[in-house]
Amino acid sequence: MMRYAFVAPPGWARAPFPPPQIGVYLRAPVAPGPDSASILLFDGVAAAGTLSDHLDAFVSQSTEGLKAKAQKPAAVKSAAYPGLAVQLTTQVTGATGKSRDEVRVYVLFDAGGTRLPVAFVGGPKALAAHQKAFDALLASIAPLDTATLHRAWAE
């Protein structure tokens, strides 16, 4: 179980995953449409293979049954961890039954023996609209400073 700190984009709705899952769901404060987006911060998973292979597994498993067009993975860096990110576009069937384009960004941070998966899911214009917020969130990911928490409780 990996605890890490992050700074959520201001104004975004935030909800925990339903138990027993561990994670945080962030939703952009925009109406459903091409720029609606959500970010998923998952609990850490045990490292399996290289970071690149692990990211490939993350992408292929979560786009199973979908036609996805992925870009080349790019290196990203948070406040504490190096990582890899891959952006892809896919077509999904919405709640109304119509198919729509979707942009997804999968990020996997390497925290030693643990990897931290993060995913951005949004409409075709979502990444352009929320790129800054997503980048700021990724940059803010760091280990949780428990010493500070203890100090806060003591004071």
Add this chain to the structure above:
Amino acid sequence: MTMWSQRRQKRRRLGEFAPALPAEPAFERPSDEAYARRKDQDPYGRSPTGAWADGRTPPGAPADGAPSFVDPGSYALANHAIPLMESKSLPVGAVGSASADLDRSPGAAGPSSPGPAPGGLAD
């Protein structure tokens, strides 16, 4: 039985009954050594079997991770139990649920909604 052999037997019996004691009792180890701390022990080291219980934390000691010391339970939890509980599977189901949720209004889930996450994020 001669007188000499009788004396020898008597001496042997007495020897078994009351072995010769030294004049002064010998302790297992001198008292000043019995309570001495081993040189290779670090009383403030982060170890489950360290001498943290015997040593007192000096006023300026760094308290990283906990206010005073790492107790054996926390050490075992952090180094043994938590790695075992770590998930090996990637949480892919939640991505699909978040995708389906994009068609719904973001107001469906409040910022601190304790209930199921929007879209019923299921793995």
